[in-house]
Amino acid sequence: MTLLERVERTIRRHAMLAGGESVLVAVSGGADSVALLHVLATLAPAWGLRLHALHVDHGLRADSARDAEFVRRLGERLGIPVDVATVTVERRGSLEAAARAARYAALAACADRVGAARIAIGHTADDQAETALMRVLQGAGLRGLAGIPPVRDRIIRPLIECRRVDLIAELRQAGLEWVEDPSNQDPKFLRNRIRHELLPWLTESVSPEIADGLVRVAAAARATVGALDRIAASELERLAEIGDRAVILPLKALRALPRDVAAEVLRQAAARLGSGTPLRAWAHRGLRRILATPPPRKRFRIGAVTLEVSGPRLRLALGTLPPLTQRGVPVPGRLPLPEIGLVL
Template identity: 40%
Template sequence: MARRALGPATLAVVQAVDAALTPADARLLVACSGGADSLALAAAARHVAERRGLPCAAVVVDHRLQDGSDAVAARAAHAVRGLGLPDVAVVAVTVGTRGGPEAAARDARHAALRSAAAGAPPATVLLGHTRDDQAESVLLGLARGSGPRSLAGMAVRTGGLLRPLLDLPRTTTEQACAELGLVPWSDPHNVDSRFARVRVRRQVLPVLEEALGPGVGAALARTARLARDDADLLDALAAEADPGTDTLDCAGLAVLPAALRSRVLRRWLAGRGAEDVGAEHVQGVDALVTAWHGQRGVDLRGGTVARREGRLLWQAVGRG
């Protein structure tokens, strides 16, 4: 029996998935919530995997943050199986509190996905983030004032995680579901204004579109791509400049460009065990290098940085 031709939106999602894969992607694992983005992604991944001869499975993460979340997860798994992916697992997780509800849920989800992807060879986990999600990430990073790395938004590929739909708008995944006869689940959290991302999506971006004209989301996503290229280069240079020791030479740091020096310092602090390093911490440590006048050290979570005989010294806080 001849296959039904793919609709234009479904074809766009299929092409995006196909273009994002490399020969190293030997197995695929689709993260599916039952929403439009992940359902369209699952359909496209099945199509691409079948054509390439790749194993393809899916996992639905139940965060257990809402009443009836187990039933929602079961419906999502049923919908994915209906797309022709019989290997679908539902994994329940416990969400902590560190970093706030959104970050904690993301950490729990990613841990579950990486565990599900383990094996030989490990599976590449496909995530359904779209261009709209990227634009929201850029605005949130801008609001935090956390620098180019935050403005770079989400990477297409991070370790074993792959986001093939970052160049497609959410309307494309929604239209793909309509073409495929799928009825996506609408997460109540996606309209809950307690979450910053929801406020950006429902209040900030519409105002920007109205004031500046259409295309703001696409422009923000393009900014993320450009910022990521710059940030990746600076991070690579910082890795080369970091000696990996518990002390740093202040004279050598002082001659580095500020953008590079701040990254060396942030990397060095993280490598010593400093936690939750913010811009103000890096600025304080940088002042020990560039504006030294005998000031005391800089306290961070996990330790203190002081200047001794022309070198920065990391002193860990005793644990016990």
């Protein structure tokens, strides 16, 4: 199977593209992103794709403008328009995480501006293997082991089932060059030590197929996590009373669910309220307090979400709501309950 055939198989398997889309391609100038742009440019006529490239200059190296100029010349050679976005990276905390956040924000803004339905990123099977191994070393759970998703919202990763060595062979055959980022050799970053030291040692000492095995582990974990999410979504629809400002869940039914399912129900309920996507650790902390014996008598907050146990029911609300008050029920008639966003 050729590299192009493998990429097309990945695109179809994960429903990344249907054909006819406008795609923004993230191009750092490294081998993976150059191969991504080259492959998509080759496939564009058959798939009816309209391509636009973006290079993000993080301003972390004195010679970073060189990479931007390289990507511009590459775009001219392939006939693809190129934009360059210069971002400011917060130097507090994790530099890698801050650079990633700034990069993805720039990609989203550019995609909106050029009308791109998809954003293509150059992650490979090697990145997936490195991520899975890194998560094992960090003690991640099943969700962490799922690694890099092939598709998330409008982000797609057409090279996620391709090995880096095959991409480099393709570039050499096509006569395309790339640039090397010195930070990818810096041993202070755990991923670089895994890439250049640990994985090569495991490949030589344990099995030459170790990277493929890690990719399979990530795929199995991702399938399990997907099933968990679907089950939790179904339980949320079955159990919840959802109003404008609150979500009500029956405590007994929540307690009867497997713990991971119950935690995911809480997380999805909070997301329904507009709190973004709370971390799974948030949901497990909330669940532990709710399932305590006796349950908490006072409302409590975890992040932006307020949780309150009232008799047999659990209420989740974004921010702070007024306390529940006793009311008489008119018969016949309607009883507004603004505290929970419902009308009886």
